[in-house]
Amino acid sequence: MVDRKHAPGPSSERPSSGGTGGWFGKADMLAVAVLLGLVTLGWCAANGKWTAAQWALPSAYLDPEKCDVIHALAMMKAAGDGEFVPLAWKRVSRLGAPDGANWNDWPLLEELQIIFFGLLAKAFGLFGALNVGMLLGHWAAAATFYAVARTLGCLRSWAFVGGLAYGLAPFLFAQSPHHITTEYVWHVPLFILVWKWVSTDGGLAWGSRRFWAAIAIAVVTGLQSPYFTNVLCQLALLGGAALAWRHRSLAALKPALAVVGAAAVAFAAMNLDTWTYRMANGVNPGAVVREYKWLEIYGLKLVDLVIPPITHHSAGFAKFAAAHRSGAPLLDEGSYLGIVGIAAVALLALVAARDVVDKGSMPAAAWQVLWVVLTFSTGGLNAILGAFGFTLFRTGCRYSVVILAIALVHAAQCLSGWQRSRGAGAASETGRIGTLTAVAGLTLLILWDQVPRGPTAEQSTLIARQVAADRSFVADMESMLPPGAMVFQLPVMDFPESPAPGVPSYDHFRPYLYGGGLRYSFGSMKGRPREEWQKAIQAKMFEGAAGDQQAQKIRFNIASVNAAVDELQKKGFAALYVNRNGFPDRGKGLLEALAELGFDAPPIESQLGDLACIRLAPAARQGK
Numbered sequence: 001m002v003d004r005k006h007a008p009g010p011s012s013e014r015p016s017s018g019g020t021g022g023w024f025g026k027a028d029m030l031a032v033a034v035l036l037g038l039v040t041l042g043w044c045a046a047n048g049k050w051t052a053a054q055w056a057l058p059s060a061y062l063d064p065e066k067c068d069v070i071h072a073l074a075m076m077k078a079a080g081d082g083e084f085v086p087l088a089w090k091r092v093s094r095l096g097a098p099d100g101a102n103w104n105d106w107p108l109l110e111e112l113q114i115i116f117f118g119l120l121a122k123a124f125g126l127f128g129a130l131n132v133g134m135l136l137g138h139w140a141a142a143a144t145f146y147a148v149a150r151t152l153g154c155l156r157s158w159a160f161v162g163g164l165a166y167g168l169a170p171f172l173f174a175q176s177p178h179h180i181t182t183e184y185v186w187h188v189p190l191f192i193l194v195w196k197w198v199s200t201d202g203g204l205a206w207g208s209r210r211f212w213a214a215i216a217i218a219v220v221t222g223l224q225s226p227y228f229t230n231v232l233c234q235l236a237l238l239g240g241a242a243l244a245w246r247h248r249s250l251a252a253l254k255p256a257l258a259v260v261g262a263a264a265v266a267f268a269a270m271n272l273d274t275w276t277y278r279m280a281n282g283v284n285p286g287a288v289v290r291e292y293k294w295l296e297i298y299g300l301k302l303v304d305l306v307i308p309p310i311t312h313h314s315a316g317f318a319k320f321a322a323a324h325r326s327g328a329p330l331l332d333e334g335s336y337l338g339i340v341g342i343a344a345v346a347l348l349a350l351v352a353a354r355d356v357v358d359k360g361s362m363p364a365a366a367w368q369v370l371w372v373v374l375t376f377s378t379g380g381l382n383a384i385l386g387a388f389g390f391t392l393f394r395t396g397c398r399y400s401v402v403i404l405a406i407a408l409v410h411a412a413q414c415l416s417g418w419q420r421s422r423g424a425g426a427a428s429e430t431g432r433i434g435t436l437t438a439v440a441g442l443t444l445l446i447l448w449d450q451v452p453r454g455p456t457a458e459q460s461t462l463i464a465r466q467v468a469a470d471r472s473f474v475a476d477m478e479s480m481l482p483p484g485a486m487v488f489q490l491p492v493m494d495f496p497e498s499p500a501p502g503v504p505s506y507d508h509f510r511p512y513l514y515g516g517g518l519r520y521s522f523g524s525m526k527g528r529p530r531e532e533w534q535k536a537i538q539a540k541m542f543e544g545a546a547g548d549q550q551a552q553k554i555r556f557n558i559a560s561v562n563a564a565v566d567e568l569q570k571k572g573f574a575a576l577y578v579n580r581n582g583f584p585d586r587g588k589g590l591l592e593a594l595a596e597l598g599f600d601a602p603p604i605e606s607q608l609g610d611l612a613c614i615r616l617a618p619a620a621r622q623g624k
Helices: 026-047 069-080 111-124 126-151 156-167 170-175 188-199 209-222 226-247 250-281 293-297 315-327 338-359 364-376 381-387 396-421 423-427 429-450 457-480 507-513 529-541 558-570 588-596
Strands: 486-490 546-548 553-555 573-579 611-615
Touching: 026 126, 026 156, 026 429, 069 111, 069 126, 069 507, 111 126, 126 156, 126 170, 126 188, 126 396, 156 338, 156 396, 156 429, 170 396, 188 209, 188 226, 188 250, 188 364, 188 396, 209 226, 209 250, 226 250, 226 364, 226 396, 293 381, 338 364, 338 396, 338 429, 364 381, 364 396, 457 507, 457 573, 457 611, 486 529, 507 573, 529 558, 553 588, 558 573, 558 588, 573 588, 588 611
Parallel strands: 486 573
Antiparallel strands: 546 553, 573 611
16 A cells, blocks of 8 residues: 555654564464454454354344344345345335335445345355354454554554454444444544545655555445545545645645545445436435434534443443433444543544644644544534535444544554664563563453443343244244235334334334245335325224223224225235234234234234234135
8 A cells, every 4th residue: 555655764654574574474464363363252252142053143133222233134135135236226025015115215325235244144144144244344443453553654563452442442332233334434544544645745646556545445435334435535635635735736635636536436326226216206305304403412422432331341330331321411322432542542632732832733633533523523513514404424423433543543653653762672572571561451451441241141032032033923924824925014114214102113124034925015215105005004094093091902993994904905915914012002902903803813923922913814804
C-alpha cells in the first residue's frame, strides 16, 4: 500500500523488519496467527461456543433486544436458496404469498455480504453460518487493524495490542448477531490510510499504487454499510480541502474527489435494483420511514463511550452500567470503547492539547475525532441536517467504532515512536522484557474488559428449546399441509421495521427458516397497494369482535370470521398461522370461533405455546 517514493524513512514510519525479511515477514504472520487465536477464544467465550452442538445454534433467537436476528437469518436463507441476487430485482417465492415477497423497495447496500453469508449457510447450515460469519467479522477487524498499524510504521507489539482491542471491540459484540452486517467494520482502519494520503503533500499521487489502493478501499466501503461510506467520504473531503487550502489550489482536492467518486459509484451499483424497480413500478414513499426523533435517541453520546455493558465481567461495572441504562432517556448500540480504548482517546487528547500549546495545531487524528463528535452526537450536525429532512443516518452512536479505530492507531504510533526514541535501549533485553510484559498485561486487560460474560446454561438451554420447538412446529405444519401450501399469518404485520403489540418486527419469519415446502403471507415490503388486502381481511375477521373482560378473551362475530376465511380460501390459502402473543387474549377467541365454524380443533401448537396453526381445508369444516 505504500509507494516506495513516498515510503517513510527508518526514523519515522517504516516498520522494523526485526530480522524477518521486512514487512510482512514471518514474525508478522506469527503475530497475526496468535492475534486471531486470541480473538477466537474471546469470541467463543462470549458466545458460549465450545462444542459442535453449540455452534449449530444461534447465540440469540427470541431475545427482545436482539430479535432482529430473525431478519438476518431470513436474508441469509433467501441468499442460500438463490433468491437474493445482487443488482437484480428480488422476489422471495416462499414469502409474501400469494404473489411472492417484493424485496426491492428497501435500499440494502450489503448485498454482497448477504450473498457471502448465504454461501456459508450452504456449507455450515443456517445457524452455523451465522456463527462463522460473526467470528469472521472479528477476525477481519483484528487482522486489518494490525496490517494498517504496521503499514503506518507501528511496531509489532503495539500493532498487536491495537488489533486485539479492535478485533474484540465491544461494538462488535453489541451488534452481533442481530446486526451482523453492521458488525463488519473491518474496513474502518483502512480509512485512516486514505485520510492521511489525501491530506498530505504527495500522499496520493494520481495513478500511483497508493491512488489505486485508495480507490479500492472506497469501492469496498461503498459496497457495505452506508454509515461508514458516509464518514469515509466526509473526512476524505475535509482532508483534501485542508490540503487544497494550504496550496491555494483546487487541484490538490482531486484525489479526495476521486475517492468520494469511487465510493459513490459502488454505492450506486448496490442501489441499481432499488432505483430501477422504482422507475418501473413507481416510488414507494412508505417503504423507508426515518423519523427525526431517532437521530436524537440514537445519536453518539460521549458518556456512552465510557459506560461498560451490563454483561461486563466485573460485577461492579455491570451494576454501574445497569443503573445508568435504567435512568438514561436515550439509547445506545454498544459505544463502550473499553479501558484500552478510553486510554487511547485520553492520550490523543493530551497530545492534541500539548501540540496546540507548543505548535498551535492539533494532530490529524484529533481533528478527525472532533469532526465525528460534532457531526454525529445527539443534537450535532447530523441532527441539524435531519431537521431539514435528511434523516438517513439515524444511529450516530455507531460512529463510536470510528473513534476507537482512530484513537488506537494513534496510540500505537505514539508508543512505537516513544519506544524508538529510546534508541539502543529499546533493543536491550530489559527493553524487550518490559515490552512483552506490557503487551501481556494489556492483552489480559482487553480479554477481561472487552469480552462480555458468556451465556448462562439456562440461556443456552432456552435458545436450544426455542429452536427445537420452532423446528418441530414447522415439521408438523408440513406434515399436515400439501407441499407449496400457503399459510396466512396473524396478526397482519408490515415489513420491515413494523412491530405489532407483543410481536417483534420479524417474528413472522420464524417458520420460513425451517423446511422448504410452505409459503407464508408475511414478508413483502410495505407501502405498495398490492399488500393492503391482508389488512382488509384482518379487519373483516375482527368486524364486530368485542372484548370479554371476565373471560379474558375476545368474542368474535362468527359470520365475520367465516367471510374472512372464505376470502382466504378463494385466494388459495390452506391454513392460518396465529402468533398468540399478538392478541390480548392470546388468540383464544379467534381459535374458538374457527372451531365453531368446523375447522381443526385443537390446532397444531408450538411447544412454546406461542404459535398455532389451523388448517382451512374444506374437508375440515365438518359440513358447516
